[in-house]
Amino acid sequence: MNCTRDIAAHIDGYDTESMPVAAAQAFIAKLVEPVGESERVPLKSALGRVLASDIVSPIDVPAHDNSAMDGYALRSGDLAADVPNRLPVAGKTLAGQPFEGNVRAGACVRIMTGAVMPPGLDTVVPQELVQLADDGTVTLPAHVVRAGDNRRLAGEDLRCGEAALQAGRRLRPADLGLIASLGFPDVPVVRPLRVAFFSTGNELRSVGQSLEPGCLYDSNRYTLWGMLTRLGVEPIDMGIVHDNAASLEAALRQATECADAVITSGGVSVGEADHTRAVMEKLGEVLFWKLAMRPGRPLAVGHIESGGHRAILFGLPGNPVAVMVTFYAFVRNALLAMSGATASALPMLRAASTTAIRKRPGRTEYQRGIVSRRADGRWQVALTGSQGSGILRSMSLGNGLIVLPHDQGNVQAGEDVDVLPFDGLV
Ligand code: AMP
Ligand code: MG
Numbered sequence: 001m002n003c004t005r006d007i008a009a010h011i012d013g014y015d016t017e018s019m020p021v022a023a024a025q026a027f028i029a030k031l032v033e034p035v036g037e038s039e040r041v042p043l044k045s046a047l048g049r050v051l052a053s054d055i056v057s058p059i060d061v062p063a064h065d066n067s068a069m070d071g072y073a074l075r076s077g078d079l080a081a082d083v084p085n086r087l088p089v090a091g092k093t094l095a096g097q098p099f100e101g102n103v104r105a106g107a108c109v110r111i112m113t114g115a116v117m118p119p120g121l122d123t124v125v126p127q128e129l130v131q132l133a134d135d136g137t138v139t140l141p142a143h144v145v146r147a148g149d150n151r152r153l154a155g156e157d158l159r160c161g162e163a164a165l166q167a168g169r170r171l172r173p174a175d176l177g178l179i180a181s182l183g184f185p186d187v188p189v190v191r192p193l194r195v196a197f198f199s200t201g202n203e204l205r206s207v208g209q210s211l212e213p214g215c216l217y218d219s220n221r222y223t224l225w226g227m228l229t230r231l232g233v234e235p236i237d238m239g240i241v242h243d244n245a246a247s248l249e250a251a252l253r254q255a256t257e258c259a260d261a262v263i264t265s266g267g268v269s270v271g272e273a274d275h276t277r278a279v280m281e282k283l284g285e286v287l288f289w290k291l292a293m294r295p296g297r298p299l300a301v302g303h304i305e306s307g308g309h310r311a312i313l314f315g316l317p318g319n320p321v322a323v324m325v326t327f328y329a330f331v332r333n334a335l336l337a338m339s340g341a342t343a344s345a346l347p348m349l350r351a352a353s354t355t356a357i358r359k360r361p362g363r364t365e366y367q368r369g370i371v372s373r374r375a376d377g378r379w380q381v382a383l384t385g386s387q388g389s390g391i392l393r394s395m396s397l398g399n400g401l402i403v404l405p406h407d408q409g410n411v412q413a414g415e416d417v418d419v420l421p422f423d424g425l426v
Pocket of ligand 2: 267318
């Protein structure tokens with residue numbers, strides 16, 4: 001079991017009052033452990049799931065040398081150099097219908113794409129390069145093929161015994177096809193992570209309820225549900241929990257008993273933190289940080305236990321944009337690591353900012369941007385407008401997060417900035 005104090009001692013820049021994003025990410029990476037349980041699922045159910053063990057090829061792919069073109073298969077050694085060659089056609093072979101028998105010296109075989117190369121023949125001349133005569137011979141000009149042309153070799157895609165895919169891979173469409181090409185109808189994957197989440201706040205109402213003065217609809221459970229679903233985990237929506245110790249404790253216990261990870265939103269900011277802290281600390285080892293980032297300053301992280309079950313806890317801020325940004329900055333990678341996924345950095349774009357951006361060094365900022373391609377082919381990014389952490393529409397309008405690193409100061413108009421595109425993030 002990873003003890004939070006031991007981990008903290010090994011993290012550069014660890015500072016609960018102003019936690020650099022990189023330090024928080026490094027801490028969380030050490031805190032989480034893979035669930036390590038797997039199951040077999042049919043191939044079509046495996047999209048987005050994490051491979052639990054290597055997929056080793058039981059066959060050569062392709063299984064035989066075969067033709068890459070429609071044309072005529074021949075022995076390159078039969079061709080006379082520097083002159084046109086006329087060859088009789090000994091027969092025909094199609095994909096799935098191999099040529100029977102031997103091809104006599106100096107003859108060729110009509111062959112279609114994907115058909116197995118007849119024994120002894122090593123080269124295919126594409127049909128458009130030859131002339132077919134009425135007597136059933138083909139004539140090919142000098143120098144139109146070299147030995148081995150247009151022949152796919154057995155095993156050139158994958159060799160028998162070779163690992164086609166490694167454990168830890170999140171399966172993509174090409175991977176499903178690759179696994180199918182090896183003949184496997186099902187695949188070993190890590191069991192889905194169960195992630196329970198709820199919103200805290202007496203001011204929150206659920207959709208469908210009436211809205212009294214001073215109240216607002218709970219949006220965080222919907223963004224969280226969306227982000228969790230796209231990550232491929234099993235979301236468990238526990239609704240809205242009132243801001244009192246008894247309700248919070250009961251909800252956290254129930255969540256811990258049914259889930260691997262628990263995500264709460266709200267109730268960790270100054271003013272509310274004391275009471276949340278008392279409940280969370282009662283159930284386990286939970287740290288309360290002030291992050292050096294914007295949006296998303298408060299964050300609670302740790303483990304809680306109940307009824308012999310243990311779960312990792314993320315207490316996210318309440319503001320709707322802060323919830324999404326802290327999820328992407330911290331929770332996403334943690335859940336992927338718990339799912340056994342091999343870590344991979346998300347691709348970033350470099351885009352020229354269309355305007356100046358005010359930025360204070362000493363914190364990481366995630367601004368919402370709209371990236372587009374300029375006429376000269378370069379990427380540019382414009383802010384979505386007001387960047388308040390309560391303005392959820394900025395996440396909806398934007399198609400990427402502008403990531404301004406910890407030490408960065410003000411950005412000039414036209415200066416390149418890092419952008420994390422939303423597509424591909426989940
Ligand atoms: P808190 O961290 O609980 O103080 O919440 C910060 C701000 O986010 C407050 O204005 C809350 O009303 C708002 N907020 C908290 N939870 C939610 C939620 N689930 N949906 C929408 N807004 C929320
Ligand atoms: Mg609150």
